[in-house]
Amino acid sequence: MPSHWDATRPVLEIRDLEVTYGRGSRAAKALDGVSLELRPGEIFGLIGPNGAGKTTLIKAVLGLLEPDRGEVRVGGERGGSVAAKSKLGYMPELATYYDFLRAGELLRLCGRLCGLRGRALERRITGLLDQLGLTAHRRKLIKHYSKGMRQKLGLAQAMLHRPELLLLDEPTSGLDPLARRDVRRLMGALRAEGRAVLFSSHELSEVEMVCDRVAMINGGRVIVTGTIDEILKPYRSYRARVRTNQVERVREVCESCAGTLVERSALEEHIDSCILVAHRIEELPRLLVRVLEAGATLEDVDHGYESLERLYAEIVEGT
Amino acid sequence: MKRLWALRVTMAIAGAVFLCAQMSAELTVRRCRRACEADLPAGQQPRTFLSLFIGKLEALVGDVLLLKADNYFHGQTSLLGRTRVGECGHSLGHGGHGHDHEHACHHGPGHDGEHHHAADAEHVEHEPGLSYDHFLYRQYTKIASTAHVHLGQHEEIVPWLYAGVRLNPGNERAAVVTAYWLGQQLDRPEAAERVLRAALAERPTSWRLHAELGWLHYRLGRYGPALRQCARALGLFEPGEDEEQAGLDLAELWRLASACQEALGDLERAVACAAEVVRLLPDLSAARSRLEQLRARLDASAGADGGACAPPGNSR
Amino acid sequence: MLASERAVGWTMVIELVRRKDLYVLALLVLVLVGAAAAIDFFGVEGVEVYLREMAATLTLLFTVIIAVAVVARQIPRETERKTLVPILAKPLTRWQFLFGKFLGAVVCFTAALVVFWACSALIAALKGVGLTWLAMQAAVLQWLGLVMLTAMALLFSALVSETPVSVTLSLLAYFLLKGFTAHIHILASGAAGVGAWLMGLLYTVVPHFEFYDTSQMMAFAPLQRPLAVLDWLFFGSYALGYTAVFLAGAWLAFRRKRF
Numbered sequence: 051m052p053s054h055w056d057a058t059r060p061v062l063e064i065r066d067l068e069v070t071y072g073r074g075s076r077a078a079k080a081l082d083g084v085s086l087e088l089r090p091g092e093i094f095g096l097i098g099p100n101g102a103g104k105t106t107l108i109k110a111v112l113g114l115l116e117p118d119r120g121e122v123r124v125g126g127e128r129g130g131s132v133a134a135k136s137k138l139g140y141m142p143e144l145a146t147y148y149d150f151l152r153a154g155e156l157l158r159l160c161g162r163l164c165g166l167r168g169r170a171l172e173r174r175i176t177g178l179l180d181q182l183g184l185t186a187h188r189r190k191l192i193k194h195y196s197k198g199m200r201q202k203l204g205l206a207q208a209m210l211h212r213p214e215l216l217l218l219d220e221p222t223s224g225l226d227p228l229a230r231r232d233v234r235r236l237m238g239a240l241r242a243e244g245r246a247v248l249f250s251s252h253e254l255s256e257v258e259m260v261c262d263r264v265a266m267i268n269g270g271r272v273i274v275t276g277t278i279d280e281i282l283k284p285y286r287s288y289r290a291r292v293r294t295n296q297v298e299r300v301r302e303v304c305e306s307c308a309g310t311l312v313e314r315s316a317l318e319e320h321i322d323s324c325i326l327v328a329h330r331i332e333e334l335p336r337l338l339v340r341v342l343e344a345g346a347t348l349e350d351v352d353h354g355y356e357s358l359e360r361l362y363a364e365i366v367e368g369t
Numbered sequence: 370m371k372r373l374w375a376l377r378v379t380m381a382i383a384g385a386v387f388l389c390a391q392m393s394a395e396l397t398v399r400r401c402r403r404a405c406e407a408d409l410p411a412g413q414q415p416r417t418f419l420s421l422f423i424g425k426l427e428a429l430v431g432d433v434l435l436l437k438a439d440n441y442f443h444g445q446t447s448l449l450g451r452t453r454v455g456e457c458g459h460s461l462g463h464g465g466h467g468h469d470h471e472h473a474c475h476h477g478p479g480h481d482g483e484h485h486h487a488a489d490a491e492h493v494e495h496e497p498g499l500s501y502d503h504f505l506y507r508q509y510t511k512i513a514s515t516a517h518v519h520l521g522q523h524e525e526i527v528p529w530l531y532a533g534v535r536l537n538p539g540n541e542r543a544a545v546v547t548a549y550w551l552g553q554q555l556d557r558p559e560a561a562e563r564v565l566r567a568a569l570a571e572r573p574t575s576w577r578l579h580a581e582l583g584w585l586h587y588r589l590g591r592y593g594p595a596l597r598q599c600a601r602a603l604g605l606f607e608p609g610e611d612e613e614q615a616g617l618d619l620a621e622l623w624r625l626a627s628a629c630q631e632a633l634g635d636l637e638r639a640v641a642c643a644a645e646v647v648r649l650l651p652d653l654s655a656a657r658s659r660l661e662q663l664r665a666r667l668d669a670s671a672g673a674d675g676g677a678c679a680p681p682g683n684s685r
Numbered sequence: 686m687l688a689s690e691r692a693v694g695w696t697m698v699i700e701l702v703r704r705k706d707l708y709v710l711a712l713l714v715l716v717l718v719g720a721a722a723a724i725d726f727f728g729v730e731g732v733e734v735y736l737r738e739m740a741a742t743l744t745l746l747f748t749v750i751i752a753v754a755v756v757a758r759q760i761p762r763e764t765e766r767k768t769l770v771p772i773l774a775k776p777l778t779r780w781q782f783l784f785g786k787f788l789g790a791v792v793c794f795t796a797a798l799v800v801f802w803a804c805s806a807l808i809a810a811l812k813g814v815g816l817t818w819l820a821m822q823a824a825v826l827q828w829l830g831l832v833m834l835t836a837m838a839l840l841f842s843a844l845v846s847e848t849p850v851s852v853t854l855s856l857l858a859y860f861l862l863k864g865f866t867a868h869i870h871i872l873a874s875g876a877a878g879v880g881a882w883l884m885g886l887l888y889t890v891v892p893h894f895e896f897y898d899t900s901q902m903m904a905f906a907p908l909q910r911p912l913a914v915l916d917w918l919f920f921g922s923y924a925l926g927y928t929a930v931f932l933a934g935a936w937l938a939f940r941r942k943r944f
Contacts, residue, residue, distance in 0.1 A: 109943075112774045115944065132776045133776070135775060135776040138774075139774075140771060140774040141771075142767065142770050146766050146768050146770075147768060147771065148696060151696070151699065159692050159693075159695075160771075162688060162692040163689050163692055163693075163772070163776065164775055165688075204771070207771060373849050373850070374849065441734065503870060503873070503888060503889075505889065506888075508896065508916070509893070509895065509896060511912060512896065512899060512902050513895070524729045524731050525733070527726045527727060527729045527732060528724070528726050531724070531726045555727075555729055557727055560727035560729075564727075
């Protein structure tokens with residue numbers, strides 16, 4: 051992390067942000083009291099259904115729209131100000147750039163807008179193109195670029211001036227698996243440098259793989275926020291595999307325990323075995339004792355999480 | 370947005386079609402326009418809206434180009450009208466001719482009937498007719514001609530006259546004005562004749578065109594053809610709404626006839642025609658003076674003939 | 686100085702070159718002026734004025750088209766295509782972005798003006814018609830008028846959200862103002878009382894693009910006299926004043942836009 055960065059101060063602070071589109075009877079709140087914080091060296095995932103407010107939140111941070119209420123601070127600077135924008139890099143979801151330019155020319159334009167000049171800028175451009183595998187296409191016009199190449203170009207222009215905070219909107223959209231892996235590695239490298247990354251994605255598996263913290267947005271509000279562990283804790287499960295010839299007997303035991311010894315459980319039935327699932331660690335032994343008394347034998351015990359997808363579906367569909 | 374583009378495309382296509390129509394004399398557009406001529410018997414050719422529209426548009430464009438030539442004459446390039454001050458009684462198309470009728474009638478045969486603009490070489494400044502003063506307008510005069518001037522180099526108006534008669538050969542006024550400037554100011558009588566004949570091909574029943582061609586022949590010393598054109602003009606003559614102007618026009622025709630008859634040696638008919646001029650313009654001393662001169666010559670000569678031109682009672 | 690603005694403006698120049706609009710119009714100028722020079726007008730020799738006017742008018746017309754087409758589509762088209770977003774996310778203010786677009790447009794139409802005048806001068810020289818050095822002041826006046834027009838087109842670009850509407854409004858406003866503003870003076874002279882006062886106010890307030898229509902100055906030799914220094918000051922200040930007004934209006938319209 052560069053020495054002039056303050057590791058104790060959040061890179062991004064969002065307080066009670068409200069954004070409304072339209073007026074009067076047609077007014078619709080896109081963001082309703084959203085508050086977030088990002089620290090240096092943190093990868094923060096933003097997930098939510100379409101129209102939840104993810105892009106609106108990013109635009110408010112960038113100053114592309116003025117919030118109706120609330121505050122945004124980037125590196126201590128007021129959001130939308132030139133000083134704030136100098137500390138962040140943005141990669142839009144739709145990779146649309148001036149198609150009459152070449153990659154080098156676009157990066158040169160972006161670099162100059164960020165205050166970079168001369169040989170330092172040229173070296174930086176060459177290095178980024180190399181890093182992202184675009185050197186061979188440097189002289190092509192952008193209109194001849196594939197979607198994946200445009201995504202990489204978007205990353206390059208966002209990282210050009212080595213910002214403290216990167217805002218990536220769907221960074222792996224349209225990329226092949228290898229390219230996605232490269233992007234994940236890149237994000238990891240950015241974290242190692244002490245930079246913060248806020249990225250929105252519909253790829254929940256990627257979010258689980260990469261993010262330190264996650265916020266789920268729906269209807270313009272933050273529904274849940276925290277580390278993956280914290281938000282999935284209620285969905286942690288403990289499993290025990292037992293062997294039995296009397297699957298029906300095991301089922302009866304589990305049903306009789308439900309609501310008394312065990313608050314919530316599940317049973318996965320197979321031909322000659324069953325998997326007992328309990329959501330609290332103290333409940334599994336109680337259940338296991340009853341099942342073993344019914345003639346089953348214990349084979350294995352394990353614990354894990356339900357996926358983020360389960361949480362997402364619950365929140366979005368209200369199940 | 371799509372409707373706007375559709376409208377533009379439609380206008381572009383219509384404009385292209387119109388321009389193409391102008392380039393070929395064989396296209397239906399011209400036949401349609403001829404179908405609108407008033408001299409064609411009603412009912413023989415239908416007067417469609419399109420043919421009327423195109424005809425009027427062509428006439429409008431021809432008039433606009435004539436206006437452009439007039440603006441050029443007065444040292445301006447504007448197309449939509451004049452921003453110069455003051456009216457000009459010597460404008461290009463005054464009275465439909467390139468010259469002033471009153472002045473023409475004051476002069477006898479041998480004179481070309483034109484009054485020369487006083488500023489053949491330099492500008493003539495007239496008093497501004499507008500009383501409203503504004504600082505911005507004064508600044509505007511630094512880069513534009515707003516004074517009333519007469520351009521010395523007459524050839525400079527020719528491109529616009531050319532465009533007017535090429536675009537719309539049947540525009541009578543354009544043809545007459547162009548013929549005047551070519552024939553009398555720029556010493557191009559053959560070009561003037563071509564213009565008039567092209568116009569006559571489109572409008573064979575235009576008395577003005579016959580009259581102008583007659584004058585052209587007269588100035589070139591072709592008195593026989595001049596007289597024939599004059600007779601044709603007299604036969605086709607139709608007075609307009611302005612009775613005074615109609616009288617002047619008819620008198621002009623009789624004056625030409627008289628001059629031609631005199632040049633051909635037929636003094637009796639020359640006298641009869643000159644008498645018509647006096648009948649129409651009894652207050653014009655020059656006309657009376659000319660009649661007396663002719664009568665004196667007739668009396669002095671032997672073997673006067675009867676009038677070849679139409680008896681006075683038959684003229685309109 | 687003005688590094689961000691220059692970077693934004695330079696992009697427009699690259700676009701003009703690569704989209705080939707400039708070459709097409711330059712070719713048109715050559716063809717049209719050449720055609721105008723080639724016509725035989727009844728065998729009459731020495732026709733010069735109209736060729737000078739054609740050169741001046743066509744040059745101005747096509748430069749106006751370039752200036753308006755380049756600038757009036759900037760903000761609406763960039764908004765439609767969302768190319769505006771990554772640029773505005775960079776550390777520059779909206780004013781810098783707008784002014785950069787304006788500077789870029791000025792460079793574009795200046796290049797177009799030079800190219801078109803060169804084409805016209807070439808044709809005229811081949812015909813033996815001289816465009817005197819005094820005529821250069823006509824070109825400079827045209828340039829000033831185009832600066833004003835560019836600012837006005839940028840204002841329309843910031844106000845409307847569709848490219849064809851922006852272009853059409855800009856061209857319409859320009860030709861209407863240029864064609865009819867001078868006639869307000871004539872109307873005022875015929876009015877009296879409150880009417881005259883209102884006409885006078887209107888005449889004062891509307892931008893006078895006809896000040897920079899130099900076709901008469903180019904065409905008629907007697908008008909080709911050197912302008913006084915005070916006149917240059919006036920025409921320059923007038924153009925820059927209205928340019929500032931239009932740019933301010935554009936900024937006010939643009940700064941609160943949501944993207």
